[in-house]
Amino acid sequence: MTKHANYLKLCIFIFMPALLFFFISGTDLKAQSETKPMVFGVSLDLSGSYKVMSQMQKNGFLLWQKHVNEQGGILGRPVEVIINDNKGSLEVLYDHYSRMLADPEIEFVFCPYSSSQTGKVAELFERYKVPVLASGASAPSLWDRGYKYLFGLYSPADxxxxxxxxxxxxxxxxxxxxxxxxxxxxxxxxxxxxxxxxxxxxxxxxxxxxxxxxxxxxxxxxxxxxxxxxxxxxxxxxxxxxxxxxxxxxxxxxxxxxxxxxxxxxxxxxxxxxxxxxxxxxxxIWKYHSNLIYPGVHRFNADFINNYNQEPSYHAAAAYAAGQLMAQALNRAGSVNYTQLRDILEKMESFSIIGRYGVNHRGQQIRHVAxxxxxxxxxxxxxxxxxxxxxxxxxxxxxx
Structure with a gap:
């Protein structure tokens, strides 16, 4: 009995540190997993013919990232926006979105700036079944193609x-x-x-x-x-x-x-x-006015000027609004479920800093007023x- 007890004590002495290490490491890994950033990707024309508008969009996305993280992120997770420069090339643009949508670390994407660029990659959103808000596109023909995962953010161009x-x-x-x-x-x-x-x-x-x-x-x-x-x-x-x-x-x-x-x-x-x-x-699509009552609009305007030393155009506001609405939809869903999120974006009636949001059965925006x-x-x-x-x-x- 004494010999058996001594053997048991020896095993505990030898293996307890390993067990403790495994337990602590496992707990840390779980915590890391729970706080893993929610990554959004976007490709913008930052050095081509759309560079002025795209730079505004870049700043709008980054300011939204800053604000949403200050508020605790989305679903308890910090947010990270990865921004690529497609230089105005449709081939580079398509490659960017192909890579981002295939990357398991990138859970969502925002649209590029312009209807032409959005039209180039919209079929990828359908292929991967990832819901996307059109933060830089409004050509009516985009919603004549039967897409199920592309949602208009502001007034259609017509x-x-x-x-x-x-x-x-x-x-x-x-x-x-x-x-x-x-x-x-x-x-x-x-x-x-x-x-x-x-x-x-x-x-x-x-x-x-x-x-x-x-x-x-x-x-x-x-x-x-x-x-x-x-x-x-x-x-x-x-x-x-x-x-x-x-x-x-x-x-x-x-x-x-x-x-x-x-x-x-x-x-x-x-x-x-x-x-x-x-x-x-x-x-x-939007212009700052002191009488606006949209959620977060005054803070957005003030912080944009403080951070970038210029007034935001509607392109910046649209990018920020896309982040706002995605956060609202995700919080309603309670998890990252693309099908559920798609259904929420289709039926949701809400507000962002640029005004009302609501789409028809084709995903085209019908509530926003420019x-x-x-x-x-x-x-x-x-x-x-x-x-x-x-x-x-x-x-x-x-x-x-």
Whole structure:
């Protein structure tokens, strides 16, 4: 009995440290697993033609990461956003998303900036059955393809100019010249404007596309001027909005109003054109206003300025909002379950810093309302809707 007891004591003496090490290590591994970061990946064009808007989106994603981690993360886990630069290459973009979606360490992805880039990789979201919010895309055709895992975040492009056209109609400016770039966003925005203008009984004198060459913009202005259009509209991105405004100046023409999508809401537009930027109308998915009551909007605006020394554009706000809504959906789901999360995003009615969220059965956004803006005296003012306007719209370029 004594010999057996001594043997037992010897075994305990030898193996107890190993057992304790295993127990402690196992506990640590479990704790590490429970606090493993929830990783989101995104590929943005940070050095190509969309670099201005993409840099804003990058900063928006990173600020959301900072804020959500300060609040305890999502489902008790810290959040990490991995950002890649696709340099404007669709091949690099596709490779980035193929790798991210196949990587078990990356649980979610955000959309790239632009409808063209989103359209390039949307089929990957379907293949991997990962729900994604379109934080930088709004071409209506994206939701004509039967996707089940792509959800619109803000107003579709075909509704961008509705507020502007209402302003023109109410001021009896109904002779329109419409031009658009040849990508799916610009084309979708232009065709939507055409439908809405026809409903308002406006005269569409010219409806045409332009090539990405300066002389094409000069030709477009010549056509509009010859047709005696009173309103010039350009559907495209930053470069096209600048090129068309410069062509109007070279022609020594003063239409009653000039409207362009995307570009004019950025400071880059005003910094490039200076006084020529004055009076340009555009559509802003979001613009900060002290009267906004959306959750987190005032903190977002203040912290963005403090962190990046510039005011956020709607591109930054949209990126941040995508993070907000994903966090809301995940907290409702209570776990990382793609099927459950997809169903929640399809049915969820909610708010983010850019306004209301709610989609139809195709995943297209139907609740969000955009602003119409205009550059006035060096400030980007909200001129529609009237309940949030910071200034009245100014019309008639040549009479000021």
């Amino acid at each position: 509704k961008y100019s509705q507020g502007f056209l209402e302003i023109m109609s109410m001021n009896n400016r109904k002779r329109l010249a419409m031009f658009h770039s040849r990508d799916i966003f610009s084309s979708g925005a232009a065709h939507g404007a055409r439908v809405w203008a026809e409903r308002l009984g406006m005269d569409i004198l010219i409806f045409d596309s332009v090539e990405d060459e300066p002389h094409s913009y000069d030709q477009a202005v010549d056509k509009a001027q010859s047709a005696e259009a009173s309103v010039m509209m350009m559907f495209g991105y930053l470069d096209s909005s600048i090129l068309m405004r410069e062509a109007i100046f070279r022609a020594d023409w003063s239409p009653d109003a000039y409207y362009a999508t995307v570009g004019p809401v950025s400071n880059e537009y005003y910094n490039t054109l200076k006084d020529l930027a004055e009076d340009t109308f555009s559509t802003a 602003f119409i803006t205009q550059w006035q005296n060096g400030e980007l003012e909200i001129v529609w809707p009237s309940n949030l306007s910071t200034a009245s719209p100014r019309i008639e370029y040549g009479q000021r």
